[in-house]
Structures are given as structure tokens and as C-alpha cells.
Amino acid sequence: RMGRSQVECRPDIDTFTPGLLALYESLKPSEVHKSKQKQLVDSLAKSVSKEWPNAQLHLYGSCANSFGTSHSDVDVCLEMEIGTASTVEVLLRLADILRADNFDNVEAITSARVPIVKMSDSGSGFSCDICINNLFAVANTKLLKDYAQIDQRLLQLAFLVKHWAKLRGVNETYRGTLSSYAYVLMCINFLQLREPKILPCLQAMEQTYTMNVDGTECAYFDEVHQLQYFGAENKEGIAELLWAFFHYWAFHHDYRRDVISVRTGSTISKQEKNWTTRVGSDRHLMCIEDPFETGHDLGRVVDRQTIRILREEFERAAAVLQYNDDPCVALFEPYDYEN
Ligand code: CTP
Numbered sequence: 026r027m028g029r030s031q032v033e034c035r036p037d038i039d040t041f042t043p044g045l046l047a048l049y050e051s052l053k054p055s056e057v058h059k060s061k062q063k064q065l066v067d068s069l070a071k072s073v074s075k076e077w078p079n080a081q082l083h084l085y086g087s088c089a090n091s092f093g094t095s096h097s098d099v100d101v102c103l104e105m106e107i108g109t110a111s112t113v114e115v116l117l118r119l120a121d122i123l124r125a126d127n128f129d130n131v132e133a134i135t136s137a138r139v140p141i142v143k144m145s146d147s148g149s150g151f152s153c154d155i156c157i158n159n160l161f162a163v164a165n166t167k168l169l170k171d172y173a174q175i176d177q178r179l180l181q182l183a184f185l186v187k188h189w190a191k192l193r194g195v196n197e198t199y200r201g202t203l204s205s206y207a208y209v210l211m212c213i214n215f216l217q218l219r220e221p222k223i224l225p226c227l228q229a230m231e232q233t234y235t236m237n238v239d240g241t242e243c244a245y246f247d248e249v250h251q252l253q254y255f256g257a258e259n260k261e262g263i264a265e266l267l268w269a270f271f272h273y274w275a276f277h278h279d280y281r282r283d284v285i286s287v288r289t290g291s292t293i294s295k296q297e298k299n300w301t302t303r304v305g306s307d308r309h310l311m312c313i314e315d316p317f318e319t320g321h322d323l324g325r326v327v328d329r330q331t332i333r334i335l336r337e338e339f340e341r342a343a344a345v346l347q348y349n350d351d352p353c354v355a356l357f358e359p360y361d362y363e364n
Pocket residue numbers: 085086087088090092093094096097098100161162163165166204205206207323
């Protein structure tokens with residue numbers, strides 16, 4: 026490992042940039058897709074307001090943070106006073122209402138860390154997850170969206186990384202690999218650490234936006250139109266960045282010691298967070314701090330076996346980009362579970 030960590034990027038890496046950018050463009054959702062999504066959200070809002078006229082509907086996740094592809098689902102959060110009712114009771118009621126209004130495949134999933142109602146719309150083909158009063162998700166959705174507006178290389182990198190992770194089978198939290206949200210945070214942190222920097226640390230700047238969620242202040246600089254040229258001194262193209270991203274996670278990240286932290290724009294030590302030993306089911310083998318819920322480690326799902334799989338995939342991706350004649354094909358080759 027040590028020897029390969031000194032490797033420099035191949036000199037002809039930029040020749041792969043046009044191919045990667047074409048792929049990125051093809052992953053972006055179309056206007057038709059967006060308007061179908063909006064129709065679904067509008068009809069959902071109508072159903073909800075009959076029962077809960079004061080409920081506010083927020084979109085979160087990739088349909089609102091600008092990291093969504095044509096395959097992404099729609100994530101909806103309902104903000105409402107629920108009085109003495111439990112979240113689960115409200116979700117069960119919501120499921121009944123949606124069934125009565127002819128939404129398809131409605132299912133309440135009440136045992137998850139964040140309980141939701143799932144449904145899919147057979148007309149538009151979309152699936153949709155609905156949660157109640159999960160305002161941290163609404164806040165981090167805005168944070169990601171704001172980061173995306175600073176430098177276009179973030180969207181390019183994150184779309185390619187998410188696409189790679191889905192095809193390689195390492196975007197499945199129920200199997201011990203990482204969520205899309207975790208991958209986007211890894212991309213942001215990586216660009217905060219480039220030299221010269223491609224992204225700033227918005228939470229370390231003047232607070233122009235604040236939102237209080239359950240007593241936690243979610244605050245940062247959100248006047249991102251002022252930061253349009255922030256990364257201009259760094260001329261790295263997407264091919265080089267993608268290689269460097271995988272190379273970092275394959276060879277440079279200190280898994281034993283470090284936590285990546287978008288909140289601080291840097292890495293911090295596990296020691297500092299008290300994430301040195303296993304607590305309950307949180308193993309803290311690969312540590313990704315949530316920017317607002319700082320006690321949350323997005324890598325907590327990773328275990329001894331899946332950390333090995335992840336690191337092998339990072340190494341494979343770095344090697345493909347370094348040595349392959351046609352890396353854009355090999356990189357995204359679907360992982361075959363059978364063999
Ligand atoms: N989220 C969160 N904490 C997590 C996982 C997710 O707060 N541990 C919230 C984030 O707001 C995230 C949203 O839930 O944006 C959806 O998560 P996820 O499905 O991982 O990401 P998407 O961006 O929706 O990705 P995809 O395109 O794969 O649907």
C-alpha cells in the first residue's frame with residue numbers, strides 16, 4: 026500500500042474528461058422528468074392538506090439537493106404539529122389516506138430509524154418516501170444544494186461517484202455500504218481539502234442562514250452566489266479529480282484515526298469525537314460526520330467485511346483510472362454478484 030500511495034496521476038488523464046462529462050450530462054434528470062416529479066408532489070400535497078390543512082410539505086434528498094439523477098426517488102418531509110399522537114400513528118393514518126386517494130403500493134415502514142410511508146405512482150413510475158418532522162434532512166438538503174452552486178466540479182464528481190457506487194453494489198446501507206448522502210459528503214470534504222481549495226467550508230463562515238431544529242442551530246453562510254470564483258485557482262479537471270478521490274479513499278485516508286468533517290472543512294480525530302470504540306451497533310470503522318447532527322456517523326453501517334469491500338472497490342477504481350485504456354467503461358462495469 027505505502028508504495029502505491031506516492032503514485033502521481035497519469036499524464037494523459039485529461040483525455041478522459043470529455044467522456045466523463047458526457048456521462049455526467051446523460052445522468053442529469055430531464056425537464057420531462059422534473060415536471061412529472063412535480064405533478065406527483067402536487068397531488069400528494071392535495072391529499073395531505075385535506076386531512077392536515079396546516080401541514081407543510083418539504084422536498085428533501087436528491088430531488089431537492091440537485092444531486093438527483095433520472096433514477097432517484099422523491100423524498101418528502103411533512104412538517105406538522107402532531108400533538109399527543111406518535112409519528113408512527115400519523116404515518117399509519119397517512120398511509121390510509123393515500124390508499125383511499127388511489128396512490129399505488131402504499132406501505133408504512135415504521136421500524137426504521139426514520140419511519141416513513143413508501144409509495145409508488147404507476148402513472149409516472151416514481152417512488153416516493155414520506156417522513157414526518159425530519160427537519161435535519163430539510164436543513165442538510167439546503168446545505169448540499171448550496172455547496173453544489175459554488176463549483177460545478179462538485180456535481181460532476183458526485184454524480185459520477187454515485188453512479189459508480191450504484192453499479193458496483195456499494196450504495197446499499199442495508200448491506201453495510203454507504204448511502205448516497207454519505208458519498209456526497211465525501212465528495213464535498215474531498216474538494217474542501219484540495220490545494221488550492223475547490224470548495225470553502227460554509228459552516229466556518231459568517232452565518233447568513235440559520236434554522237433551529239430540535240434545539241440544534243443549523244447555521245452557515247448561504248450567500249453562495251458570492252463564491253462563484255472560489256475554486257477558480259484550481260484547474261484540475263474531472264478525470265483527475267475522480268482519480269484523486271478514489272486514490273484518497275484507497276491509499277491516503279487514515280481509517281484508524283480520522284473522521285471526515287464537512288462541518289470543519291477538514292478531518293478530525295476519532296478521539297476528539299469519542300468514536301474510538303464500538304458503541305452499540307455503531308462500529309466507527311469508516312467515519313463520516315453529519316454536518317448538523319454531529320453525533321451521527323454516516324459510516325456507522327460499515328462493518329469489518331464491508332470496509333474491506335469498499336476499500337477494494339476504491340483501489341479498483343483508482344487502478345482502472347490510472348492504467349486502463351478505456352477507463353470510462355471499466356470503471357462503471359456492473360458488479361456481478363454471481364461470480
Ligand atoms: N439523510 C440523512 N441522514 C442519513 C441519510 C439520509 O439526513 N443518514 C437525508 C439527507 O437529507 C439525504 C436524504 O435523506 O439527502 C436522502 O438520502 P439518500 O437516499 O441517501 O440520498 P439521495 O440524495 O436521495 O440519493 P438517491 O439519488 O440515491 O436517492
